[in-house]
Amino acid sequence: MPKEIFGPDYAFLPKSKVLSNLEILRIAQSFCELGVEKIRLTGGEPLLRSDLVELVSSLKKETSIRDLSLTTNASLLPRYASKLKEAGLDRINISLDSLKDDTLEKMSGRKTKATTVLKGIDSALSVGLKTKVNMVVKKGVNDSEIISMATEMRQRAITLRFIEYMDVGNTNQWKLDEVVSVDSILNKLSEHFSFESLKPTYKGEVASRFKYKDINSEFGIINSVTKPFCSNCNRARLSADGKLFTCLFASKGTDIRSVVRKEISSKELTELLYSIWNKRDDRYSELRSNSSNELNSEPRVEMSYIGG
Numbered sequence: 001m002p003k004e005i006f007g008p009d010y011a012f013l014p015k016s017k018v019l020s021n022l023e024i025l026r027i028a029q030s031f032c033e034l035g036v037e038k039i040r041l042t043g044g045e046p047l048l049r050s051d052l053v054e055l056v057s058s059l060k061k062e063t064s065i066r067d068l069s070l071t072t073n074a075s076l077l078p079r080y081a082s083k084l085k086e087a088g089l090d091r092i093n094i095s096l097d098s099l100k101d102d103t104l105e106k107m108s109g110r111k112t113k114a115t116t117v118l119k120g121i122d123s124a125l126s127v128g129l130k131t132k133v134n135m136v137v138k139k140g141v142n143d144s145e146i147i148s149m150a151t152e153m154r155q156r157a158i159t160l161r162f163i164e165y166m167d168v169g170n171t172n173q174w175k176l177d178e179v180v181s182v183d184s185i186l187n188k189l190s191e192h193f194s195f196e197s198l199k200p201t202y203k204g205e206v207a208s209r210f211k212y213k214d215i216n217s218e219f220g221i222i223n224s225v226t227k228p229f230c231s232n233c234n235r236a237r238l239s240a241d242g243k244l245f246t247c248l249f250a251s252k253g254t255d256i257r258s259v260v261r262k263e264i265s266s267k268e269l270t271e272l273l274y275s276i277w278n279k280r281d282d283r284y285s286e287l288r289s290n291s292s293n294e295l296n297s298e299p300r301v302e303m304s305y306i307g308g
């Protein structure tokens with residue numbers, strides 16, 4: 001959690017309010033009935049969940065999910081990488097915004113060292129997990145590291161994904177002029193590397209992908225601020241306490257926890273999820289790009305709660 005939220009007085013949710021693995025599994029099975037094929041476990045920090053490996057294992061064994069991935073800050077990854085791989089995890093995304101410890105602290109609000117994250121990356125690679133690295137780019141903070149990060153990840157043949165800094169939540173005091181646009185990221189990269197753009201592999205792919213011409217490796221850019229992709233967005237998000245959100249920038253979610261804790265059949269649960277999804281009309285990022293639009297003025301959920 002960012003330092004603005006997490007402090008000595010922070011009240012953690014009691015365990016009874018957090019979805020159990022069985023409840024998550026049931027909700028995942030209903031989503032699969034509706035055609036969902038991908039699940040990403042994120043957070044907060046998913047590796048802090050003590051029964052995460054069991055969750056991965058049951059999602060792989062007891063649902064038809066074909067792509068199960070995890071987004072993590074990698075601090076605990078050396079301990080869990082091989083267990084996660086054995087449990088069936090397909091892919092992992094690791095957040096690393098800087099190779100400099102003080103900048104990393106500014107970006108993440110935590111005192112993690114870059115070498116700790118790099119060790120986590122190497123532990124994922126050593127057990128054969130498909131690995132990508134995410135770098136949120138913020139003007140004047142870490143944009144001077146676009147080339148050094150690209151170079152570091154090229155050496156490991158890892159896909160690096162540059163993410164435009166977004167106004168998720170309320171605590172990051174986001175300003176549009178802190179966003180480094182996709183075009184300026186590409187300009188910087190083109191001064192050092194030769195690359196070509198790749199076609200999306202599926203509808204709704206969030207990253208624009210590029211292949212380096214000299215090596216068999218690629219990078220991506222997630223340009224949700226300067227080129228929003230709301231109309232292609234196909235992500236539903238479920239919080240740890242069981243709220244279902246149909247947009248990353250929403251203020252409210254629908255309580256699914258209380259529903260799964262009642263005597264509800266799987267068919268009824270599936271119908272409920274279908275009706276929530278079918279009614280959605282969120283397109284916050286598209287509205288934000290046109291300043292004449294009225295944006296939702298209610299506080300938005302935080303990134304550490306909804307998971308990115």
Ligand SMILES: C[S@@+](CC[C@H](N)C(=O)[O-])C[C@H]1O[C@@H](n2cnc3c(N)ncnc32)[C@H](O)[C@@H]1O
Binds near residue numbers: 043072095163164167
């Ligand atoms: C919120 S984190 C949660 C998972 C895990 N704790 C981690 O650090 O990767 C998920 C992703 O959101 C990204 N992220 C966080 N704040 C962001 C922002 N303001 N704009 C864009 N991406 C952001 C992070 O870099 C990370 O890749």
